[in-house]
Every structure is written in C-alpha cells, then in structure tokens.
Amino acid sequence: MSTDSKPPKHDSGKIGFDRRTALKGGAAMLGMAALAKAIAPITEWTSDMSVDEFLQKHYKELKPGELQTVLARLEREAVEDHGVDVSINDYRPKEGVKFGYALNLSICIGCRKCAEACHIENNHDRETNQSYIRVFEMEKGGIDFEKGDANYNHPVPQKDKFYMPVQCQQCENPPCVHVCPVEATWKEQDGIVVVDYNWCIGCRYCEAACPYHARRFNWKKPEIPSQDINPDQGYLSNRVRPAGVMEKCTFCLHRTRKGKLPACLEACPTGARVFGNLLDPESEIRWVLENKRVFVLKEELGTKPQFFYFFDE
Amino acid sequence: MRRKTAFQITGIVSLSLLTGVLSQAIGTSQQSTEPANKPKEAIQRFPVHTRSPGPSPAIETGFTTGSGEPVTADCSTCHATRTNAVPVRSAAELESFHLGLNFEHGQLVCASCHDPGNNEELRLADGTHTPWANAMQLCAQCHGPQARxxxxxxxxxxxxxxxxxxxPRTRNSCVQCHDPHSPAFPQMYPAPPPRDRHISIRSQNASDHNERHSE
Structure with a gap:
C-alpha cells in the first residue's frame, strides 16, 4: 500500500518547482539585485575615495598615530591630485587662548582685500572666486542687509555708503553645530568652530542654520592651479576640500594657532581689523572691547558671536 | 563741538604721554610699553617694528642722468640758499619747485610741519625740531584719537x-597709508566680487554635476 502512494509523489516532484519555490527564487533574485544596487557605490569609490578614506574615523577619535597616517595619506593625495608638495598639519588649540576678532566700520573702505586674501590663503576655488568673507555695501543710517549689496563693483568708498565685511562669527552658541546630524562640526577650546571635511556628509543643515551665511558648500572640488596652492595647510582649515562637503572661516587656525595674524587682517590696508586673545587683558582686542562702542551682529538671536563690530566717534 | 574739544584735550593728554612712549615704541620691543609689575615681564617677546616715516625725502629736480634716472636733491640743497616763501597755503601760490603738489590737509600751511629754518627736519607745534623718523608724533598733535x-x-x-x-610684528606708520599732503584715504577699485551666485556659473556647475553623474 505504501508503495502505491509513493509514485504519485515522485511524479509531482518531476514536474518542476511548486509555487513556494518560485516565490523563494524570485525573492532571492530581488535580494541579489538590491544588494548589487546597494554595493554599487563601493565600485565608484575606487576612483575618488580610497578604502582608507572610507574607513577613516572621526577626527576626535583618531589616535595620534592614526592621525599621522591620515595626514600622510592626504599629503600623498595632494601630490597625486595637484602635483604639488603640501604640508598638512594638525594644529591644536593652545591653553589660555580664546580668539576674538573686531572690525572697525568707521575705517573699512570696502576694498575687499580681506576677501581676496582669504581666497588665496584658504585654497578656494578660483573660478567662483570663493571666499569666507562677504563684504556688504550698506546704506548709512542702519544695518539693513535687505538694502546691502555684496556684488558691488565700482570705486570705493562711496560717500553715502558704509562697508560691512561678514564672515564666520565663531558663535559661543553656534546653531550650525547644534544641527549637524553626524557631529562633523564642533566648537574647539579656543572658540573656533571647525569642520572635519572627511566626516561631513554634505547635508547642508549647517548652512541653513547659520544666520550669517558664513558656511559654504563645495559643489565641486576646488580647482586651483598647482603653483597657486598654499602649501601650508591645516587638517581642519585650509587643505583643499573634497567635493560635497561644507567649509567655513576658521580664523586661519593654521596661522593663528602658531601665533600669526589671520590673512584677512594682514591684507587690510586701513587697519580696520583687530585680532587677539580675549583671555589676555593686555591684548588689543580687549582694549577695543573695553574702550570702543562695540556690537555684535544679530544679537537678538542669542548666538553670542566672538566677532565684534565697532565704530569711532 | 564740546565733544570735539574733549577729543582735542584727549589728544593733548595723549600727546604728552606719546612723546615718551612713541619714541620708545618705535623699533623697540612691546615689553617696554607694559607695566613693570606684570608677571609677563619674564616672558621673552619679539620686537614690534614700526616702519620708519623717515628719512627726509629727496625731491626730483626735473633733470635726468645720462642713463635716464631722475636726479634728486636733498631739501637743503635749494633751501639753504633760497628764502622760504612763508606762509604758503597751496602749491598754486608757488612760482617754481613743488609745482603741482596736491595739498589738501585742513587749514595747514607748509610751515605748519616743515621747519623753515632747517628743512632736513620737521617742526612740532611748540616750535621744537624733530627728525623725520619722529613724524608720527607730529601727526598725533592734531589726530589724538587716531594716535591713541x-x-x-x-x-x-x-x-x-x-x-x-x-x-615679531611689523606695523605701518601714518605715512605708509596717508599722504601727509593729502591724507584722506583715496578711492580705489575693490577686488572682484564673488561669482558664486551668478547664473552663468551656476548653470556651468550644473552641467559639471550632470557630467559626473553620467560617468
């Protein structure tokens, strides 16, 4: 009896696969296709992103040895990409230093030399004439950016105008840092807000959050002639940024953490800019804060800028 | 007006301080300007160098050497034998030499700063002679707030x-930026504006972007 019941079973298996097997096979195919699609970017990385770069840890989690490896890799990549020898260093904040910047609106003539110096110092894209500083030509009588013009191109200063350079205000309460979903940007001990370009995912939340329009997005990799690249570079500041990441003014930390003045200050022909250590009571910046009529931009937002504007009597 | 007077007083007060401090500050370390009781005294500081406003300028005579270089002369070359026309208020009043000099400096006359007796030196408001290198003190007499x-x-x-x-640090003196005869900062063409918001660039970026994706 048992032998009678077996042949039909055997026959049904011979017919092929049943509905369940077909579904399984279909699902497996879909799964494979999805996986292939999912890992497709990995094959693309090889062209512009090394495995080391992909696996690189957050700046703050890098051990000293690992950081040196990263810096060496970046220097090697600079040679490959631009054919130029650069020195990329990790400049750390110094104890007892908190940077402050002040700008005298009575003296500024709107010559944009600061923006130009920033452009060169910080290895900005040449084609777009990018800079961390935007100089506004403002109507006298108030601070109304609606009436301000950052694209003026005529002899300066005009009699009925004043000029207001705006760059990162290095806020004590930085909205750009709060909104970053991956903590790729943070405020350092000396007050400078920095970006780990290798951790940034380019979501541009910070750009939207900044009330001073101080952050820029790299729509493409900056293009700079090899001989014009500033070889003195900082990991957190002026190294040539990859495409698709945010960047911002760092008070030239690759200079200022070595004790040098920022590039924009050195370029200022009128001496409208004052830079220094807020914690040093003998510093020039402290003298300005204590003796001049000083204000901060958009104070009502509670961002507590460390960039101050002042004017003479 | 009262405010102006206040500044003038500030200027005079700061002048008396500056007389001592400025001459020391030029070409010497910042250390010298710091209070002696500070613990920072022990810290070694680099010098803060101020670019010298001197030496006394030589003027072009209008002649050129055989190789085409302009012939210049010291002030005293002419002024030792010629009587200074005092008070001259502008170059337009002159018959020879310094013609075409653009002079726009308040109510001053030549002899306000130049010493008619000794043209290799400058003269302060109180009649004291002072070398060209000390020109900043001369400026500070009237421009107290700026000197401060x-x-x-x-x-x-x-x-x-x-x-x-x-x-170290290098600082400009007054005359690196301000022409003493016409001190107002001149108008200039600014460095070019950013091009990031221009439509042409933006559209070009977009095409670059598309190219990258099609690769």
Missing part, C-alpha cells in the same frame, strides 16, 4: 604675529 587707537593696536595695518612671544 594706534597705540592700542586698533588703527593702521600690520603683519606678523598677534602673539609676540612667538614672533
């Missing part, structure tokens, strides 16, 4: 180090 701001590092361009324990 300069002394405190908030007027005038500089290069070098904010932290003078790590490196």
């Amino acid at each position: 701001d300069y002394e405190n590092g908030s007027h005038g361009g500089m290069t070098g180090y904010w932290d003078t324990t790590l490196g």
